[in-house]
Amino acid sequence: MLTEAALSILAGKDMARGQQKIQSQQKNAKKQAEQKKKQGHDQKAAAKAALIYTCTVCRTQMPDPKTFKQHFESKHPKTPLPPELADVQA
Numbered sequence: 569m570l571t572e573a574a575l576s577i578l579a580g581k582d583m584a585r586g587q588q589k590i591q592s593q594q595k596n597a598k599k600q601a602e603q604k605k606k607q608g609h610d611q612k613a614a615a616k617a618a619l620i621y622t623c624t625v626c627r628t629q630m631p632d633p634k635t636f637k638q639h640f641e642s643k644h645p646k647t648p649l650p651p652e653l654a655d656v657q658a
Contacts, residue, residue: 624650 619629621636625644630636633656640653 618631621630621633622628623630623636623639623644625640625647628639628643630639633653637649637653637656640647640649
């Protein structure tokens with residue numbers, strides 16, 4: 569049989585493990601949050617990759633031909649329209 573002192577020591581170990589568990593969970597949550605932040609940078613790279621049309625005059629990048637045509641007509645009205653934008657509906 570265990571004495572009362574031994575039982576209190578064993579009970580203390582359970583509490584210490586409980587505290588360790590809480591600390592471990594907090595540490596893991598912090599680590600997960602940091603990994604989520606790093607994934608945000610991937611979105612920037614994906615957005616940059618989506619800019620596939622480049623203005624031949626000012627080298628500005630645009631995501632789609634409609635935006636490209638609107639840009640070209642407003643920023644470069646005296647320059648002739650490139651042939652790839654001739655049939656695009658603005």
